Amino acid sequence: MSARVRRLRSLLSVPGGSERFLTKARDVPADAVAFDLEDSVAVGDKERARRLVAAALPDFPAEGRELWVRPNALDSGLLEADLDALVGPALHGLHLPKVDDGRTLAQVDHYLTYLERVRSLTAGSIRLMAWIESPAALGRLEEICRATPRLDAVSLGSEDYTAALGVPRSADGEELGHARARLANAAAAAGIGALDGPETNFRAADRFRVQARRARAVGLTGKFCIHPDQVALAHEEFAPTAHEVARATRVVTAYEALGEGAGAVAVDGEMVDRPGYLRALRTLAH
Template identity: 45%
Template sequence: MAATVMRSMLSVPGIRERFIEKARDAEADVLCFDLEDSVAWDDKPAARDLLCRVLPDFPKRGRQVFVRTNGYDTGLIEQELDAIAQPWLDGVSVSKIESARDVQRIDDYLTLLERARGLLDGQVKIAAWIENAHAVANAYEICASSERLVGICVGGEDYAVSIGVRRTKGGAELELARRASVNAAHAAGIAPLDTPWTDIRDPEGYEDELRRMKEIGFQGKFCIHPDQLGPANRIFSPPADDVDWARRVVDAYQDGVERNLGAVALDGQMIDKPVLEQAENVLAWSEQIAAMESAR
């Protein structure tokens, strides 16, 4: 179970002050102010300046504030980190990560900035984008590369390009990237987030995809519209029945330990170590969500 709850990460164009203001009321777990895809090349300095002017006073209310930077191939990332590594920043979402070394370079640079500015070591977290075949091949090394890394996001459009196919609504072309990313993230103890659903006119299809992605192990969704937040938060939260089951499992197991029973069962099912761990994970996830939402 990931240490950081990121059921929904909302992309907010970094050059549109009107959208930034609207994000004040967004029910996202993470607000991700974008300096990459939504900002034209010539507008990137202005977007960077706008975020540095507006975000210091932005109300978090239990939400995390991330900035999506450009990748190393643009030559902009160090300028962006220089500008945004400030007390208000919770993390950076970094595009086009291909290797553990890419993450480590960002980690090293953030460490220098934090120490120079009197910030806590490790304050600025990292969410890495897995967006091409190289990144998928290196998924576990990327996920285990830094203690700052709290999540990865699958970038479906760019991944499809990298393997020479067109993106489809069914997403068969993303199956390997999704499953490899989920497995790597869980092995490293971080949160896997699924690629955006781009057809905002099809909310039923969106919810169907959320359920399928939860079933294969994703813990959140990168969202491109505020209307996508509610379904993502709901579906990636444990249902009340699951929380009740988890409490009963933990209580039954603890009762068995106190009574020195060799085996414990609940509703006819033996409570072995995997069942207990699953129940504990459900409770931990539910408690983190409750604590976060109580601040909103």
């Protein structure tokens, strides 16, 4: 994964049309906050939500958090007004919905290049994340992941994706296994992050943990959260356990003790070669 991409364990969605939720989010220690102008905002409330988020961004306490906005989709007719109102120095990036191909990202990249230039922002400073929400998008995933150098991550739109397939959501997330694995592999190949989609039953902590563990097991690096209570769960589930850290430390110590060009070393009764050593290094880095 590229050094420029910070590993996000949690991305908290905040409905842009709610002043109460915007205020409450100021104290939630998520790795990133995404102000939503899309699905959580009724059609007649879009303009008001845009104004609220534009007013909240400049003095919203970042304190190590990244501030993102989920604007309306490119084909909605609303995206250009969203960008005009929101692109500025306080905005880290756009969590772009309905990305079905690389051309969508390329078009938004052009918009951002222009706005950065006329607003004296550093070129490329406004980042992108892409929502993968359809079978069509999944089929073009490698193209999407390499469509623009602005892209920091892709995320799985679990609800839209399963609706398009015509299958129900389940407690164990078996129906998302293929999509999660595809997302993780394409993102890793492109050197970007990959986030799991939301668990909509925000009171079911056990269900959130099951979904997060399945996502992490195939290589996803964090999870979209729709409620502040889910943030701490995401941080726990997407961080190495104490046991994993201890074992990784033993692996690195033993392997490096062999010196340069080491082949394999025995750790806890198991032979560990270079791939195991690199995996241990990544565990400790996280």
